[in-house]
Amino acid sequence: MVSIAQSFDVEKNAALQIVSANRTAIGLSADDLNNLMVTYSYVDKTIGVRYIYLQQTYQGIPVYNKTQAIAYKNNALASVMGTRIADIESKVNASMPAKTAESAVAVALAAKGFSPTTSITSISTKEMGRKVEFGNLGVSRENVTAQLMWFPSDNEN
Numbered sequence: 201m202v203s204i205a206q207s208f209d210v211e212k213n214a215a216l217q218i219v220s221a222n223r224t225a226i227g228l229s230a231d232d233l234n235n236l237m238v239t240y241s242y243v244d245k246t247i248g249v250r251y252i253y254l255q256q257t258y259q260g261i262p263v264y265n266k267t268q269a270i271a272y273k274n275n276a277l278a279s280v281m282g283t284r285i286a287d288i289e290s291k292v293n294a295s296m297p298a299k300t301a302e303s304a305v306a307v308a309l310a311a312k313g314f315s316p317t318t319s320i321t322s323i324s325t326k327e328m329g330r331k332v333e334f335g336n337l338g339v340s341r342e343n344v345t346a347q348l349m350w351f352p353s354d355n356e357n
Contacts, residue, residue: 215241215252218272225277226270228284232256235288239267249273256284258292261330263350285352292350301332301346314339 215238219226223233240253249271256266268282285291299307302320309316317338324333330348337344 211241212238215250218250219252219254219270222272222277226268226280231287231289232284237262247273249278254282256288258288258350261348261350263288264352266352297348301348305334305337305344305346309337309339309344 219228219236219238220233223229228236235257236254237257238252239255241251243250250273252270252272254268254270256263256268263285266282266284268280268284270280271278301322305320306316318335320334320337322332323335323343325331326333327347332346334344334346336342
């Protein structure tokens with residue numbers, strides 16, 4: 201029996217092969233291929249369309265709100281929606297996060313008018329420290345999480 205994670209890995213690899221083979225038609229450079237991740241991919245067997253969702257990354261970190269949805273029908277590109285920041289390497293002007301995960305959570309909670317009832321202390325980290333999980337902080341039914349992301353400015357730097 202194949203696990204769900206293994207099925208997704210197979211689907212992800214198939215999606216990456218299709219994207220790589222069609223990168224020019226999609227408008228991706230070789231560098232773009234190194235700065236993306238497949239977040240979801242599936243085939244709608246009733247209409248014969250494969251959907252692939254790509255998240256732009258830089259240095260393995262997602263770029264906020266820079267996703268593309270790609271559809272293939274009969275092994276041909278049918279549509280591309282979404283945006284990327286072209287030549288992102290030349291536009292990044294930071295090497296360290298501007299805030300700690302703890303301070304980012306504190307600011308986000310305050311902006312929504314929430315006051316944590318426990319201290320904002322991490323309970324686990326994932327993805328080499330890029331994703332931090334906190335308890336529910338007395339404001340949520342689920343644990344609060346923070347994920348490191350690149351956030352484009354208005355001029356996409």
